[in-house]
Amino acid sequence: MNYLDREYADVDLILRRGGHINRSELALYDWVCRNHDDLKALYTNYGSTLTQHPDGFFFLTLSGGKLRSRLLPRTCVHLGMFIALKARDPEITRSSGWMGTTQLLHDIETSVPKGTLQEVYAPGAKENVVDDRISLAITNALKVLDELCFIELRGDRFRPLEAIGRFAEFARHDNAPDDDARIQMSIERGVVFHDATDGEEIEDTNNDSDETEN
Numbered sequence: 096m097n098y099l100d101r102e103y104a105d106v107d108l109i110l111r112r113g114g115h116i117n118r119s120e121l122a123l124y125d126w127v128c129r130n131h132d133d134l135k136a137l138y139t140n141y142g143s144t145l146t147q148h149p150d151g152f153f154f155l156t157l158s159g160g161k162l163r164s165r166l167l168p169r170t171c172v173h174l175g176m177f178i179a180l181k182a183r184d185p186e187i188t189r190s191s192g193w194m195g196t197t198q199l200l201h202d203i204e205t206s207v208p209k210g211t212l213q214e215v216y217a218p219g220a221k222e223n224v225v226d227d228r229i230s231l232a233i234t235n236a237l238k239v240l241d242e243l244c245f246i247e248l249r250g251d252r253f254r255p256l257e258a259i260g261r262f263a264e265f266a267r268h269d270n271a272p273d274d275d276a277r278i279q280m281s282i283e284r285g286v287v288f289h290d291a292t293d294g295e296e297i298e299d300t301n302n303d304s305d306e307t308e309n
Contacts, residue, residue, distance in 0.1 A: 096133035102126040110138075110145070111162065115244040115258035116153040127153050152257045170236040173215045175245060175262035177203055182255040192254040196237065199253075200230060 097103065106116060106123055118124050127134060135145045144156045155162070167175075178194075181187060181202065187194060204212065213220065216236075217228035241248035245258045 096130040096137075100126070103130075106134075109244060110153070110155045113243050114154070115256070117244055117256040117258055118151050119247070119256055120244075124153075148258075148261070150257050150260050154258070167239070168236070170216055170232050171239050172262070174203075174233060174236045175240060175259060177207070178240075178246065178255055179259045179261075179263040182259060187255075193252050194254065195252050196234070197251065199237075200233060203233065204229075 102123055103126075106127055109116060109123075116123050116127050131145070131147075138145050138155060141161045142157065143162050145153060146156045147153050178199070181194065181199070182192070212229050213225055216232035217225050220228040237246065237248055237253060240246045240259075241253065243258075244256055245262070246253045246255050
């Protein structure tokens with residue numbers, strides 16, 4: 096592996112900030128495949144594991160070490176699960192996977208109870224600003240999901256990438272998998288669980304960058 100390769104810098108930055116190397120980014124994906132063993136050994140020295148999901152994409156998981164972990168905010172987890180389910184809609188397939196952000200806002204507002212939306216995206220907001228707070232929180236969550244390569248965001252539209260499937264695991268178990276499911280998800284899917292506290296839901300991530308603020 097040549098550490099002077101431009102691909103190395105790009106891959107390392109994505110992985111260290113908790114992102115994913117998807118097949119859709121063909122040049123980087125191919126570079127990781129060709130240098131997989133060297134990369135795996137490198138991150139092992141940091142107490143991390145280069146993980147390849149069964150769907151093909153790569154990301155880092157932590158087992159304790161020198162890299163900091165990142166806990167995704169509840170807004171990103173909820174929105175990620177919603178997008179993961181929307182990605183299976185035949186209409187999305189016909190549009191080459193692209194969705195409009197305005198349509199996403201409409202869909203989530205009509206599909207999710209208002210009380211749940213307020214609890215997740217606008218806790219403590221006054222009634223007269225709840226809708227604006229929800230829209231802003233969803234917009235910000237989309238930016239985080241784009242940064243971590245769960246989606247590709249371009250202006251007022253986006254498309255889910257392979258990594259969005261990680262959220263489908265939580266959606267399938269209603270964000271509350273039993274012990275057997277947790278074990279399977281941890282081993283086969285590289286999911287790390289954090290026990291919920293103060294009434295917060297379990298939030299997914301095993302990534303290795305600074306903690307994201309809500």
